[in-house]
Amino acid sequence: QSALTQPASVSGSPGQSITISCTGTSSDVGGFHYVSWYQQHPGKAPKLMIYGVSDRPSGVSNRFSGSKSGNTASLTISGLQAEDEADYFCSSYTRDSTLVFVFGTGTKVTVL
Amino acid sequence: EVQLLESGGGLVQPGGSLRLSCAASGFAFSDHVMHWVRQVPGEGPVWVSRINHDGTDTQYADSARGRFTISRDDAKNTVYLQMNSLRVEDTALYYCVRDSDYRIDYWGQGTLVTVSS
Numbered sequence: 110q111s112a113l114t115q116p117a118s119v120s121g122s123p124g125q126s127i128t129i130s131c132t133g134t135s136s137d138v139g140g141f142h143y144v145s146w147y148q149q150h151p152g153k154a155p156k157l158m159i160y161g162v163s164d165r166p167s168g169v170s171n172r173f174s175g176s177k178s179g180n181t182a183s184l185t186i187s188g189l190q191a192e193d194e195a196d197y198f199c200s201s202y203t204r205d206s207t208l209v210f211v212f213g214t215g216t217k218v219t220v221l
Numbered sequence: 222e223v224q225l226l227e228s229g230g231g232l233v234q235p236g237g238s239l240r241l242s243c244a245a246s247g248f249a250f251s252d253h254v255m256h257w258v259r260q261v262p263g264e265g266p267v268w269v270s271r272i273n274h275d276g277t278d279t280q281y282a283d284s285a286r287g288r289f290t291i292s293r294d295d296a297k298n299t300v301y302l303q304m305n306s307l308r309v310e311d312t313a314l315y316y317c318v319r320d321s322d323y324r325i326d327y328w329g330q331g332t333l334v335t336v337s338s
Contacts, residue, residue, distance in 0.1 A: 112265055166326070200324075208268055209280055
């Protein structure tokens with residue numbers, strides 16, 4: 110089972126919108142509605158930003174939104190702010206018999 | 222407030238053993254499936270092991286099966302990961318995480334495991 114594929118880096122200016130992709134297979138991203146996105150600042154624990162493809166936990170800004178098409182999920186950050194600079198990774202439940210969750214390779218978001 | 226506090230990491234030689242612990246608080250521990258996930262700095266996380274809410278069902282990644290054992294003590298609100306026959310490639314930050322209906326919603330701060338001679 111390979112990791113979900115994400116771009117290594119994405120950048121944008123304050124106020125802009127950026128989108129991070131997360132590509133898997135029909136056995137994970139494409140097969141379930143259990144895609145999550147996490148934000149991780151250096152030296153910190155990951156924080157859940159999106160679950161169930163597009164739902165936001167209480168307290169997460171509505172500037173963060175999620176979607177899915179086929180085997181690819183996406184995280185969009187609108188109105189980019191300096192504090193959004195962090196690593197982001199996706200996760201999906203998987204029907205692979207040797208795994209329960211599979212994670213993305215991670216994307217470094219830089220605010221220019 | 223949900224808190225997950227890992228401990229037990231450290232430096233160990235190849236072939237050695239470590240027992241990680243994760244003390245949970247702020248939620249009904251016995252209601253939740255728990256997992257261990259590891260992450261090498263600069264890389265994406267990797268799922269390691271899962272235990273169901275009452276400890277009767279466990280699952281392991283191929284890399285952990287036969288060497289690692291996950292367990293829980295609901296009276297102590299604690300989940301454990303016994304790691305034997307450690308390899309250099311097991312070096313990582315190990316996170317205890319909470320599962321809520323097929324999503325990992327809380328992570329601990331992690332405990333660092335370094336396997337080196």
